[in-house]
Amino acid sequence: MSIDVAINHRLGGFTIDATFRSGAGLTALFGRSGAGKTTVVNAVAGLLRPEQGRVTVDGQVLLDTQRGIVVPPHRRRIGYVFQEGRLFPHLSVRQNLGFGRWFQRHQHRFGSFADTVELLGIGHLLERRPGSLSGGEKQRVAIGRALLASPRLLLMDEPLASLDEARKAEILPYIERLRDAFGLPILYVSHSVPEIARLATTVVVLADGRVERCGPPAALMADPDLFPLMGRHEGGALLAARILAHDPIDELTELEVTGGRLWVPLVEAPIGTQLRVRIRARDVILAAAPPVGLSALNCLPATVVEIGALDQPIVDVKLVSGDDFILARITRRSLRVLALEPGRPVHAVLKSIAVGRRDIGRDEHLAEGGSGKD
Amino acid sequence: MLQLSPEEWTAVALSIRVAGWATLLSLPLGIATALLLARRRFWGRELLNGLVHLPLILPPVVTGYMLLLLFGRRGPIGSLLEETFGIVLAFRWTGAVLACAIMAFPLMVRAIRLAVEAVDPKLEQAAGTLGANRLWTFATITLPLILPGVIAGAILAFAKAMGEFGATITFVSSIPGETQTIPSAIYALIQVPGGESGALRLTAVSIAVAMAALLASEAVARLVARRIADR
Structure with missing residues (x-):
């Protein structure tokens, strides 16, 4: 399992020039807001086409601007858990969860519907509509929906940012289980040191659109040079x-x-x-x-x-x-x-x-x- | 007094047929135009927007006359249609369908466009990451979410088509049983002595149809909105 990302993209006056490689487990894209984290994951998902770039997941080229390869998002098999959930308001939780299954060929499927619902503890919500769910419940359904589409890579863009501490604590164990039990590679965007300390297998530190560091969290956390980025209190x-x-x-x-x-x-x-x-x-x-x-x-x-x-x-x-x-x-x-x-x-x-x-x-x-x- | 005469019934039935076909046939185009105007930035977008709205602002008689020039049997499009498909629009009920569809089109597009603009494109992106291509995304996400607007637009267009007068009478005249819709019939009745009671009956029918259409549009939109409400 490997993820190779090289992206060069200009957004207004801001240039993102990020290159990193990562493997199995949870790769955290860490940096302040505006560092270009979301741009990177959007390019991996195919929601944004960078001016220049190359993205390969498990050896399969998803984007190569030099060779003119751009795989559309719906063919990438990359799950995406958005910050705001983005559940479909007109569908029930069950229909939301089943949405991706519709489009997936059977040979790619992993994890049964029942197992996923069990893992995320959302069995009691299936007949409800997204509008009646709490923030934490919405986010768990969003994770389940992305999982059930059987992605080869899961992107999570600050999935906990809109939640309070109690809800965060509710979801963190589920993300740990995804990483360990499902063995699903995850690219996780966050600016929160506690989240990264707890979840990351590899940390990619982004600053001003550039990759500042890349490595295991224990080494990066202990690096006093990165303290200014992590915040004086969190290092x-x-x-x-x-x-x-x-x-x-x-x-x-x-x-x-x-x-x-x-x-x-x-x-x-x-x-x-x-x-x-x-x-x-x-x-x-x-x-x-x-x-x-x-x-x-x-x-x-x-x-x-x-x-x-x-x-x-x-x-x-x-x-x-x-x-x-x-x-x-x-x-x-x-x-x-x-x-x-x-x-x-x-x-x-x-x-x-x-x-x-x-x-x-x-x-x-x-x-x-x-x-x-x- | 309240009993409609056979001729009046003919006008009512024809109006419903014309308005129904005008609405049905223009609906796919209306949805496509609304999507285009709401979502795409392209050269000539303002021009298309103006063109769609033109019938709303032009005197209807001008629209009718232009239809006659273009779709008449000697007009460039009219002669082409007749030669290749054997379709004649001028002075036929099918011509009334065209005139009504064009006059009602701006109302339909406006209603649908508002609904499209209210749909968060991020939901469509999410559908894409789940494996849905554009067509499936439209069918499963966009269309259900804009449905209230589509229904409201269709009903509004239907009511407008029922009452269309100026463009219709200019393009296809007022031939009883072929192109004489309710408004043309009312106009014909008030031109002759003793026609007032007939005109009054058709007026009542017009008001009832328009009112029913408005109420139905509101009710259906509310029903659909509640079904997909964020609750």
Whole structure:
């Protein structure tokens, strides 16, 4: 499975010149609004014809302006979940879901109607019309509709952007299941760091119409150069973890990461489940000696590897703990008082409650180190 | 007094036949024109728009006279039609159908165009990504969504065709049983002494038909709108 995209297109005074390659799993197109993310996915879907470009999915050429190949959208077999759902208002949920099946040849079909409805938990909505659904329900139906057309690639353009936090939390697990259970490659547009930290197998960072970086999320998240793009508050590290034990009395779950163990608020998943945990740089405290008498439950031994720019009162410190990178954001004064420098051992202290529910996602792949770096 | 005479019945039946055919035959063209004007940007779009609306603004007698010039037996199109297909329009009820269709066309196109403009093209894009080609997208998404406008436009066109007078009488005259529709019959009746009661009866029929058409158009549009409503 591979997706190759090379697009050159002018929109007003703005030029998009994006080239990337990705593989299986979920590829996140990340960038601020106006970075050209939607233009890229529209070109992949065939809704926009770029001035110059080449798009191949699984070796099949969908667009090649040099050779004059432009496959029309309805023949691309690329599912598209739009930001606003775009359900057909005159059709029931059942008819919306079945729409793509009409046009699909049987040999391409995967996933039965019943399975998809079950996966998305929309069985009780089938006879209703889109107008009477909540935002979260609409989006799940839109995902089901795209899936049932049996696409070879699924595009999702900020599918959660119009939803509140509770609805987002409702849909995220379904997207994880699509990625892991269906094995469907997904191109996912987002400007939300938490979503990408939780979902992405590969991240393509777009800025001003250009591909700034492309790689596995753990590496990109730990890159202080990308902090300005991600927003000062959201930057941090992504760790692969496994559930070791649950403590039902204190309602905590113990995770194993490569650098040690972490207690986080109870995760409702069986022991042994692979997870990914995002740790924001600003939530990490550094200690020169093992701390005592602290309320924070987690303390990972680590080594300083890199210290960020010193021209600001706040400094990003990159640590290595086990096989993982952790980022800590501390004041310049703390840096001086602790006399931190590369190679120096420290202890990274983290409050359990700093890890929220939305920072923890299921993941079978992250532990293998991601894929599709190019 | 309220009983229609056989001649009056003939005029009513002819009017319904003419208006019905005029509406049916112009409907596909009306939908196509509305789609073209609402969705496409092409050279001559304003010209086409003007041409469609011209019969609404021109004196009907001018439209009728132009039809006579073009579709008369010696006119360029009329003679061609007669030679190749043996179709004669001038002074026939089929000519009345043409005149009524042209006069009602702007009303039909306007109603449908408004409906087309209200349809979000993004829904059609979504249908495309689900595998529907343009024709299927039109049949399953666009047409059902513009249906209220299409029905309203058709009923409006039908009512307009029922009442068309100037262009019809100029193009096909007023031959009882062949081209004498309700308005021509009323006009003929008020020209002769003692025709007032007949004219009055046909006037009542005209008002009833027009009113019924308007109410039906509203009711059907509301019904369809509720079926596809965003609820």
